[in-house]
Amino acid sequence: MGKFLIRRTLLGLLTLFLVSVVVFVATQALPGNAARAILGRDATPQRLAALTEQLHLNRSVFDQYTHWLSGILTGNLGTSAATQEPVSQLLSGRILDSAFLVLVAAVIAIPLSIGFGVWMAMRRDKAVDVVGSTISLIFAALPEFVIGIILALVFATQVFHVLPAVSLIPPGDHAWQHPNVVILPAATLILAVTPYISRIMRGSMIEVLESDYVTMARLKGLPERTVIWRHAVPNAIVPAIQVSALQLAWMAGGVVVVEFVFSYPGVGAALVDAVGNRDVPTVQALVLIIAAVYVVLNVLADLATIMVTPRLRTAGQ
Amino acid sequence: MSDESMRDRRDHPLTRREVLHGALIGTATLGAGGILAACGSSSGGGGSSATATGSAPTTGAIKAGGMLRVGATGGGAKDTIDAHLPTADTDIMRVWNLYEPLAVRPPDFGPLQMMLAESLEPENGSSKTWIVKLRSGVQFHNGKTVTADDVIFSLNRILDPKDPKVGATSIGYIDAPGLKKIDSLTVRIPLKFANAAFPDDIGQYFNGIVPVGYDPKNPVGTGAFKYQSFAPGQQSVFVKNPNYWQTGRPYVDQLTIIDFPDSTARVNALLGGQVDAIDNLPTGQIAQIQGNSSLKVLIAQTGEWQPFTMRVDSPPFNDVRVRQAFRLIVDRKQMVEQVLSGQGRIANDLYSPFDPAYLNTVPQRAQDLEQAKSLLKQAGHEGLTVQLTTADVFQGVVAAAQVFAQQATGAGVKVNVNKIDTGTFYGANYLKWTFAQDFWATREYLPQVAQGSLPSSPFNETHWADPAFIKLIGEARATVDDTKRKQILQEAQMLEYDKGGYIIPYFSNQIDAYSAKLGGFIPPRSGFPLGNYWFKNVGFVS
DSSP states (O other): OHHHHHHHHHHHHHHHHHHHHHHHHHHHHSSSOHHHHHHGGGOOHHHHHHHHHHTTTTSOHHHHHHHHHHHHHTTOOOBOTTTSSBHHHHHHHHHHHHHHHHHHHHHHHHHHHHHHHHHHHHTTTSHHHHHHHHHHHHHHHSOHHHHHHHHHIIIIISSOOOSOSSOOOOTTOOGGGSTHHHHHHHHHHHHHHHHHHHHHHHHHHHHHHTSHHHHHHHHTTOOHHHIIIIIIHHHHHHHHHHHHHHHHHHHHHHHHHHHHHHTOOSHHHHHHHHHHHTOHHHHHHHHHHHHHHHHHHHHHHHHHHHHHOHHHHTTTO | OOHHHHHTTSOGGGGSOOOOOOOOOOOOBOOSOOOOOOOOSOOSOOOBOSOOSSOOOOOSOBOSOOEEEEEEESOOTTOOOOTTOOOSHHHHHHHHHHOOOSEEOOTTOOSOEESSEEEEEEETTEEEEEEEEEOTTOBOTTSOBOOHHHHHHHHHHHHOTTSOOTTHHHHTTBOGGGOEEEETTEEEEEBSSOOTTHHHHHOSGGGOOOOTTOOTTSOOOOSSEEEEEEETTTEEEEEEOTTOSSTTOOOOSEEEEEEESSHHHHHHHHHTTSOSEESSOOGGGHHHHHTOTTEEEEEEEEEEEOOEEEOTTSTTTTSHHHHHHHHHHOOHHHHHHHHHTTOEEEOOSOOOTTSTTOOOSSOOOOOOHHHHHHHHHHTTOTTOEEEEEEOSSSTTHHHHHHHHHHHHGGGTOEEEEEEOOHHHHTSTTTTTOSEEEOOBOOOOHHHHHHHHTSTTOTTOTTOOOOHHHHHHHHHHHHOOOHHHHHHHHHHHHHHHHHHOSEEOOEEEEEEEEEETTEEOOOOOTTSOHHHHTOGGGOEEBO
């Protein structure tokens, strides 16, 4: 187990390093640079020259990258080209707000969809199962921004006027101080990920319910509740854990779109803006954070799989 | 949005002193050759003229007090609060409310209105040197009185050769070392060449007067609102300036400017009652807002134009017959309908429609495909294929490119629309594209010429450098007499009408939306949304 963790951590760091190189090269391939992006149409040669100088954009690409990398190794994310403030200061509030949104969505979506999957599996091929499956397929097929727009129409702007249509959070405050602005974006994320997890759970649960040991448990006369929750679910849950981890990782990036729809002041809006501004240090920081979330979640999912699978858990012993 | 959702907001300041007046703004008009260069840069604004179709500005009594929340797009992390560096609409909105220039065109684009200057006159009748007399007793937000030193400091800051600001493109011809304080309220401004258009060039929102030693970290100006907080890409909060020099203004106690990443979220915020006004309402949503009794639409016919730019020094457009043919290809009415949903009016390949010297005596050009074909044939360009470079730089331009390509097929011309991203458009080939598009704000003629129609102009996309034209502009600048200057300017416009590199199909409308609880918006022919963003004039009606 320890070896496994060390190996995965080292591989994760290598992945992050490669991601940083790829992203850096990709940002260099974008037309224009931060100075041009900031000045836009006002980019007269004089102003362009002055700003290029101020932003140190006249250094070589290699210099810029090594300068950035050495900063990272000492925990310094660099200075934003757009605001001239430290990237960490620019992003810390946004990261917390996005993390809060994803967390709220995950805490609700994962148990809900696992429970829903089990419930449908137990009613396999009955009307509720068919209807539930169809509805979840529809949500799976809808892009998340469509779900977001529909929710805003229904709950904020056209039918009911009960929730804010856009998530305005006063600068300096955090999302948890204004819980009502989190409801619609979180609901959108929940509706976007629930179908995947619940359908996987339903599928693997059906398989498990047909297995010999479940039949055996029932024949032993165990109460149905014990059969389901002690014998069937722990065996059916492994694929759901993997999918949940993938969905969580997706949320870390997919939140970009949802945040855009609701004007939620998280990393999504910051990333879109930073790419538009050719603000390389900010883009690098955000992409690395999102990549790190992927890596960590995958390691955690593998760990969880090992924990619930006795054969794997005891393999090294 | 229901009334309910808006109701909780703004009712309490009833207790505030009700100041109501039909109050005119202290206008002072001024002498100089009425010219104005309006926006310098780009704003996505639109321009507008005064006919508000749809909904007229509310004319109820405006109460003092309340908190006004305005939503705008175009901002982001690069937002600035610097008086001299506004680029995005959100920056422009902040600048209009915190700072003031010496003079400026009001929202209706009427004569230049004196702001911090009491007068702005040519010295001894020559437009080569100008005397600014300041309004006395005006205070900055920090309590300091505005003096000649502040004017000189501000101009030097804008013109700084090592770090030129936005305004350097409009008043770069000031002879900065010669700036002279005559007394504490009088400054002498010498120019490198005579220019009757100087008052309009300096009378720009980005040429605000700031106190000596100004640091944007402590954004002090003389505007109707004072800085309270600013978070780039999120929101800015300003409060009422109690010592504002125009009595009775502003009405509201607090102004909050909220950035939105896209227009859907912004319109939703208005519908949901989270903001009180938004700029640049998409034309597709006019009907929806007009059908909502708690909201109003502000429509203004502006002098804003989005031209096709043909490089007059580059084939095939170096042949004047090709340029003339292309101007005859355009069905302007159809373009207004299809591109602007009817929100605009046709133009005649000339800009600055509100300038008293605007050449309105020449025939309106209309589509004439036979004539276009014949001109192309004479030029040896039958069956011409050209590339039109476009980007999403302003609403409608990409659609206009597509409509133009479609209309050109009628004259046997194949137009390949090359849509590229904005970064590439403003990249290394910026101002060098053979056939492209651009967008311009409402301006008077001479200031516009200075921006785009002379070899010395910073944004001469058509590479127009006609010697006769240049000579006429020089003469006009040196002519202080309005009538004589008008004559010269019309001759110059005649040259552009016959041979110029612009195709100007229309002037677009500026469309904004706001809550019916608000009053005081003036339809902005200037093209600056929401009545020049002059929120000092806006308040809640009882």
